[in-house]
Amino acid sequence: MTKVRIKVGPRQYSIACGPGDEEKVARFGKLIDENYAKLGTARAAQESENVVFAALFMADELDEARTALGDARTELAELHRELQAARDDLANATRHASERSEEDKARAGGKKAELRAEIETLRKAEERARMDNAALKAEIAALEEQARHQHDLFGGPAEDAALSEALAEKLEALAARAEKTASELEGRAEPS
Structure with missing residues (x-):
């Protein structure tokens, strides 16, 4: 044990403490001496009372420190x-953002597959239209050839008028089919 000398007010004390x-x-x-000094001129006659007042300070x-600490702990708990x-x-x-992102990916994947299927359908329709167009051109060529031979065989103007009328009907039918195919292709190509 060691001893430390402290001063409180006018007196000195020797206090034993651990190393x-x-x-x-x-x-x-x-700290005790500073609180003792707060008494100023209001000191009591007994020195022990003055030390008690310093202890009360x-x-x-x-x-106050404990109250502030309690308030700080309450505030810390709330925070x-x-x-x-x-x-x-x-x-x-x-x-939620991750779930929405996954849903958006799934929708985009479905839409992509849907668009691919539609593109494939349009390609097939275009191929059919080309084949129909080629068949109609061949049919027109055959009719024209037939018309030339009939004119050569029979050579009359009435036959020429009937042949021209049949040819005109075929051409109108071809034009109508081409317009219908183009409309179908345009309708499928529009985004939904």
């Missing part, structure tokens, strides 16, 4: 709850 506690005891003695400061709520909100928002 390494000397500085702490000296600091506490200085310190007890008041300690009580901790708010922080946890914010973390939960962030986690929920992240989860």
